Amino acid sequence: MTATDQLLFEGADWDFRTLQRICDACEQVARDELGLDVYPNQIEVITAEQMLDAYSSVGMPLFYKHWSFGKHFAFQEASYRKGLMGLAYEIVINSSPCISYLMEENTATMQALVIAHAAFGHNHFFKNNYLFKQWTDADGILDYLEFAKRYVAHCEERHGRQAVEHTLDAAHALMSHGIDRYPGKKSLDLRAEEKRAGRRRAHEESAFNDLWRTVPTGPAKSGAVLDVERRRQMLGLPQENLLYFLEKTAPRLKPWQREILRIVRHIAQYFYPQSQTKVMNEGTATYVHYRIISRLHEQGRLTDGNFLEFLQSHTNVVFQPEFDDPRYSGFNPYALGFAMMQDIERIVTDPDDEDREWFPDIAGKCDAMGVLRDIWANYRDESFISQFMSPRLMRHFRLFHLHDDPEDRAGILVDAIHNERGYRRLRRELARQYDVGFIDPNIEVVDVDLAGDRRLMLRHTVVKGAQLTEADTKRVLQHLADLWSYDVSLVEADASGTVLKEYVANPRKVAAAA
Amino acid sequence: MAIHIVDRRLNPGSKSLENRQRFLRRAKALVQGAVKKSSQSRDIKDVLEGGEVSVPIDGMDEPRFRREGGTRDMVLPGNKKFVEGDILPRPNQSGGKGRGAGEGDSEDTFRFVLSRDEFVDLFLDDLELPDLAKRKLAEVESEGIRRAGYTTSGSPANISVSRTVSRALARRVALRRPRPEVLETLEAELLNCSEERRAELMAEIEALKTKMRRIPFIDPIDIRYRRFETVPKPVAQAVMFCLMDVSGSMTEHMKDLAKRFYMLLYVFLKRRYRHVEIVFIRHTDRAEEVDEQTFFYGPASGGTLVSSALQAMHDIVRSRFKPADWNIYAAQASDGDNSYADGEVTGRLLTDMILPVTQFFAYLEVGQENGLSYDMPNSALWTLYEGLRASGAPLSMRKVNERSEIFPVFHDLFQRRGPQERTAS
Numbered sequence: 001m002t003a004t005d006q007l008l009f010e011g012a013d014w015d016f017r018t019l020q021r022i023c024d025a026c027e028q029v030a031r032d033e034l035g036l037d038v039y040p041n042q043i044e045v046i047t048a049e050q051m052l053d054a055y056s057s058v059g060m061p062l063f064y065k066h067w068s069f070g071k072h073f074a075f076q077e078a079s080y081r082k083g084l085m086g087l088a089y090e091i092v093i094n095s096s097p098c099i100s101y102l103m104e105e106n107t108a109t110m111q112a113l114v115i116a117h118a119a120f121g122h123n124h125f126f127k128n129n130y131l132f133k134q135w136t137d138a139d140g141i142l143d144y145l146e147f148a149k150r151y152v153a154h155c156e157e158r159h160g161r162q163a164v165e166h167t168l169d170a171a172h173a174l175m176s177h178g179i180d181r182y183p184g185k186k187s188l189d190l191r192a193e194e195k196r197a198g199r200r201r202a203h204e205e206s207a208f209n210d211l212w213r214t215v216p217t218g219p220a221k222s223g224a225v226l227d228v229e230r231r232r233q234m235l236g237l238p239q240e241n242l243l244y245f246l247e248k249t250a251p252r253l254k255p256w257q258r259e260i261l262r263i264v265r266h267i268a269q270y271f272y273p274q275s276q277t278k279v280m281n282e283g284t285a286t287y288v289h290y291r292i293i294s295r296l297h298e299q300g301r302l303t304d305g306n307f308l309e310f311l312q313s314h315t316n317v318v319f320q321p322e323f324d325d326p327r328y329s330g331f332n333p334y335a336l337g338f339a340m341m342q343d344i345e346r347i348v349t350d351p352d353d354e355d356r357e358w359f360p361d362i363a364g365k366c367d368a369m370g371v372l373r374d375i376w377a378n379y380r381d382e383s384f385i386s387q388f389m390s391p392r393l394m395r396h397f398r399l400f401h402l403h404d405d406p407e408d409r410a411g412i413l414v415d416a417i418h419n420e421r422g423y424r425r426l427r428r429e430l431a432r433q434y435d436v437g438f439i440d441p442n443i444e445v446v447d448v449d450l451a452g453d454r455r456l457m458l459r460h461t462v463v464k465g466a467q468l469t470e471a472d473t474k475r476v477l478q479h480l481a482d483l484w485s486y487d488v489s490l491v492e493a494d495a496s497g498t499v500l501k502e503y504v505a506n507p508r509k510v511a512a513a514a
Numbered sequence: 515m516a517i518h519i520v521d522r523r524l525n526p527g528s529k530s531l532e533n534r535q536r537f538l539r540r541a542k543a544l545v546q547g548a549v550k551k552s553s554q555s556r557d558i559k560d561v562l563e564g565g566e567v568s569v570p571i572d573g574m575d576e577p578r579f580r581r582e583g584g585t586r587d588m589v590l591p592g593n594k595k596f597v598e599g600d601i602l603p604r605p606n607q608s609g610g611k612g613r614g615a616g617e618g619d620s621e622d623t624f625r626f627v628l629s630r631d632e633f634v635d636l637f638l639d640d641l642e643l644p645d646l647a648k649r650k651l652a653e654v655e656s657e658g659i660r661r662a663g664y665t666t667s668g669s670p671a672n673i674s675v676s677r678t679v680s681r682a683l684a685r686r687v688a689l690r691r692p693r694p695e696v697l698e699t700l701e702a703e704l705l706n707c708s709e710e711r712r713a714e715l716m717a718e719i720e721a722l723k724t725k726m727r728r729i730p731f732i733d734p735i736d737i738r739y740r741r742f743e744t745v746p747k748p749v750a751q752a753v754m755f756c757l758m759d760v761s762g763s764m765t766e767h768m769k770d771l772a773k774r775f776y777m778l779l780y781v782f783l784k785r786r787y788r789h790v791e792i793v794f795i796r797h798t799d800r801a802e803e804v805d806e807q808t809f810f811y812g813p814a815s816g817g818t819l820v821s822s823a824l825q826a827m828h829d830i831v832r833s834r835f836k837p838a839d840w841n842i843y844a845a846q847a848s849d850g851d852n853s854y855a856d857g858e859v860t861g862r863l864l865t866d867m868i869l870p871v872t873q874f875f876a877y878l879e880v881g882q883e884n885g886l887s888y889d890m891p892n893s894a895l896w897t898l899y900e901g902l903r904a905s906g907a908p909l910s911m912r913k914v915n916e917r918s919e920i921f922p923v924f925h926d927l928f929q930r931r932g933p934q935e936r937t938a939s
Contacts, residue, residue: 016519023517042518050522053529068576070537073530074626078566081627097518104523119517165536173577322592331591400593402602404586414600417593430589441581465584475577 008301012107019043019102022112023119025301029292030120035369036288038123039138040097043115045104051088052077054101058271059091061099062145064152064263066168092118094126094274096138109306113313116292121285128377129280131273140190141270147194148263155256167257170479171243171264176440178243178265179272190266197259204255238444238459242480243268245445251454252485261483276436279381283337287372290314290338320397331433336397340384343393344372354391386431394418394426401429406465441468443490454486462494467501477505537574538632544569549628549636566627634781659742668739682736691729692722752787752841752873754779755830757823759848760796760814768880769810772847775878775920779845787841793830797823799853803830818851820895821859828867837871844868847878850893857898864899869907877911878920 008025009018023043030036046054056073057063089106093099100118102111126132137144156164171178239245246253247261274281293314297307320335321327344362347355348371351363362371375384401416416422416429432438442461449455458480460468473490481488490503538545548567596602628636664677697719704715756776758764776792783790794809795801798816801823827844835842852860869875877899892900896913903909914920 016521019519020517023519027517040517042520044520044522046522046525050525050529056530056533065532065536067533067536067540070530070533070535071541071574073534074537078626101522165540169576176578320591323590324592324594328592397591398593399589399591400596401587401589404588404604406583406585411601411603414596414598414602415587417596417598419598422598426589429587432587433589441579443579460579462584464586466581466586467583469580469582472577472580476579479577 006301007303008112008296009108009306010303012109014108014111016045018108019045019111019115022108022115025296026112026116026120026292029295030116030124030288033295033369034120034288034291035373036120036124037127038098038120039095039127041119041123042097042099043119044099044101046101047104048080051091051101051103052080054091055088060093060145061142062149064149064168066172067165068169068172090114090118092122093141094122094132094136094138094270095141096127098123098126098138107309109302109309110313112296112302112306113289113293113310116289117285120292121288122281124288125277125281125284125376128373129273129277129380130378131276131380135273136270137190140194144190144194144266147197148267151197151259151263155260159254159256164260166482167260168264170483171261173476173479174242174246175264175268177443178241178261178268180241180244180269181436193266197262201255238446240442240444241265242443242445242458246480246483249448250484253483257483273380276380276382276434278333279331279337279340279434280376280379280384281337282333283339283341284376286314286318286334286338287341322398339393339396340388341372343390344368344375344388347390358390359388381434382431382436385434386427389427389430391418391423394423399426399430401426438463441466456480456484456486456488458488458490460490460492462492462500465494467492473503474505477503478508481505481507541569541574542636544574545628546636549633567633569626637777637781659744662741662743664738665741666738668741672739672742674738674740677738678732678736681738682732685733685736686729686731689729691731692726697722697726751789751791751839752783752843753791753793753835754783755827755842755844756792756794756809757827757844757846757848758794758796758809759798759818759820759823759851760809760812761798761818761851762815763849763851764880765882767882768847768849771880771914771917771920772878773810774917775847775876775914776845778920779843779876783843791835793827795823795826795830797826801826818848818853819856820846820848820852821856821863824860824863824868828863831871842872844872844875845878846876847880848895849881850879850895852894852898854894857894860895861898861902865902865907869909875909877909879911879913881913881915 008021014022023041030038052073054061055076056069058069063069089103089110091101093101098119100115100123102114106114126136126138132138152164152168243261243265247258247265250258253261293302293307293310296302297304297310302310318332318335318338320332320339345368347359347363348365348368351359356363365371375388379387395418397418399418400414401422403413403415405413416425418426442463444459444461445456446459447457449457468490477488477490485507487507488505491499492501493499545567548569552567664674700715700719700722704712704719707715754776758769758772780790780792792806794804794806796804796809796812796814797819798814799819799822800816803826804812823846831837831842864875877895879893879896896911899909899911903911912919
């Protein structure tokens with residue numbers, strides 16, 4: 001603990017030595033007092049323009065080329081130029097080493113906040129949360145993205161930009177349905193994945209012999225045998241991972257198209273944990289930066305002025321407008337997450353009778369960080385909220401639950417409010433808002449009409465009467481049919497099995513030929 | 515644990531450029547429509563400025579499976595007065611916050627900025643220019659030649675004597691070619707010297723002479739030619755006269771066609787000349803020089819005397835634009851009306867005063883929207899110009915109902931440049 005009473009910086013200016021000092025100071029607090037366990041950190045200073053670039057390719061430092069990223073870039077650039085939108089202070093990437101991008105415009109205080117937030121808060125969460133451990137491969141992701149970029153470029157060279165673009169469009173449309181929701185047999189190893197793809201390609205190339213094309217193919221297998229083989233292949237049904245299903249079974253896809261579907265699927269899978277842990281992830285990072293910076297101030301390493309600047313940014317970040325505020329646009333994950341983390345800290349260290357009744361496991365355990373680290377490792381948003389949302393916090397946010405049934409002409413029912421009768425229902429409903437099972441429509445491949453016209457049959461299980469929007473659905477099905485290259489039908493049915501609506505899409509000629 | 519801090523600010527930026535180009539290519543039809551709209555509303559000189567366009571989002575959306583409707587449950591913060599069991603009236607607009615907040619694309623249109631080149635490119639595309647013309651517009655005109663160092667080959671006319679001689683001198687010095695003065699002194703000594711010395715001297719002189727023969731005074735490798743390069747034409751100025759009939763018979767559509775015609779000429783001139791001035795002359799039965807706003811949108815009424823405009827142009831040329839210093843281009847747009855008595859004056863003015871000083875004179879006869887150009891009966895002005903052209907006057911003329919028909923007026927302009935360029939290069 002040398003030089004703890006020295007100021008890290010004064011004023012707003014910083015240089016690279018300042019950053020280094022800030023990092024070291026943050027690391028000391030993070031490791032010794034919060035007990036965080038992080039990937040090695042890599043901090044990169046970038047300009048606003050580079051930040052915009054990163055925005056448009058979903059925050060990743062390298063990505064394959066596609067027009068939709070250009071669209072996002074044009075949109076974001078325009079709104080940034082007009083001043084409608086500020087840029088994020090940082091972007092952090094779940095990789096090892098964990099890369100945090102800092103904007104050069106940030107003041108020294110902001111850099112300290114951002115380093116504590118991203119390089120320690122998010123980083124710890126990425127490394128320890130079970131979803132990330134299960135679904136992402138932090139060591140391999142950058143290499144895999146590099147491979148994906150090269151592979152897509154290579155395909156464009158070989159098969160033409162148009163064809164690759166078609167395939168990517170279709171894959172993107174199905175991206176949210178290219179996810180395995182249940183852990184498979186083996187964990188994902190992206191490096192091996194990349195090597196495997198390379199080997200497969202090399203083998204195909206070395207084994208290529210044009211003569212084979214000229215060898216006459218006899219009536220090798222009878223229809224019955226084929227049928228059986230097919231059926232066996234289909235055993236995976238019903239399958240909710242549409243991209244996986246297409247990659248493995250679509251009859252007329254080229255090998256490179258399958259590989260592209262695979263790439264899009266892997267990337268969707270990589271982002272899957274992030275969409276399930278927004279509240280926890282931001283809550284953790286916000287809680288960590290709050291603890292670290294406050295501690296640095298206590299140690300006398302931040303001036304009061306800088307600390308006030310920090311508090312102002314921090315307060316903006318965790319601001320939660322109320323539902324009738326024009327600024328309201330849903331729950332702010334920073335606000336909700338941070339409030340819950342603080343509340344848990346309070347329950348652990350200074351519980352009242354209510355807390356003891358609701359949270360017998362953690363109330364009064366005294367080791368706040370131990371409890372929090374355990375929560376960070378083992379929960380996702382839905383389970384986190386349904387376990388740890390306390391009555392006190394519901395009163396603090398003044399939560400209420402609305403039930404809107406369009407059949408009910410009278411209006412919208414207030415179903416529960418923050419009182420003794422309502423706490424559990426409120427908590428259940430709020431948790432459900434974060435449950436991926438409810439967020440994404442549940443669409444599965446149920447069968448393929450093998451005897452007939454090879455029609456691919458999908459079913460959307462309608463929950464609470466919410467049906468698919470027609471225009472979008474038709475377009476997505478069109479993409480799906482192009483990949484499948486035979487007809488595709490989608491049935492919307494409710495829980496009782498009543499069919500509400502049916503779509504059919506025919507493949508386009510061009511796509512079938514491509 | 516070491517923390518790496520990397521400064522990425524100097525890394526090449528605009529990683530998204532490629533994606534952006536892909537997006538523009540894909541959205542071409544939409545962006546083109548936007549460019550068209552934007553170019554209608556801007557001034558001629560601004561056509562080269564690039565700028566912001568807005569594009570309807572739905573042609574470019576990325577579809578996903580989305581749901582709507584059904585019963586909805588939400589938990590909201592900030593309860594003030596509700597208790598369980600209250601029934602709240604529905605807000606009037608159905609589905610106020612229907613769409614998920616996760617989708618950032620819910621705006622109906624989105625605006626973005628096109629660079630100057632992107633804009634002009636799309637603008638020209640919109641006029642349906644042939645590719646050759648587009649290339650000509652896009653490339654920097656190569657005209658005029660400039661000295662560009664020396665070369666070892668070339669035509670004898672281009673030999674650089676001084677450079678050749680100095681190289682020869684350097685070579686002679688380097689190879690120790692005997693200087694003539696040395697030879698002269700030896701030969702002078704030869705005239706009066708002893709016998710044995712004579713033989714010595716003879717041998718020495720012979721050796722020197724052989725060496726001089728071996729090392730020529732000027733060798734082919736010394737020769738250097740002046741090299742010339744064609745370069746973009748240096749500062750040049752052009753003036754563009756826009757003449758337009760603004761009598762009541764000109765509709766908005768006709769004026770819009772005329773405006774595009776002027777814009778195209780302006781783009782063309784701007785690429786060739788560093789400085790381009792535009793003079794707007796509108797006329798009814800008398801002509802006046804006006805600003806662009808008045809030219810296109812100002813109200814005017816009266817009969818039609820084309821000669822008044824030509825006279826006004828002639829006066830302006832005489833007072834402000836000396837033909838020796840300025841390249842003069844004129845573009846006239848009209849619906850073809852002219853009073854019968856004016857025909858002869860117009861013809862004379864044009865052949866005697868205007869055409870001799872202009873590089874290019876184009877006449878655009880604009881017709882009704884959806885009309886067919888070959889259906890238009892020949893107007894008074896058309897007949898007059900046709901006659902002049904038949905007798906050899908260099909006029910470009912066209913009847914136009916649609917935007918795509920504008921370009922052929924410039925056909926002559928581009929074609930005339932073809933042979934010129936070939937001889938220049």
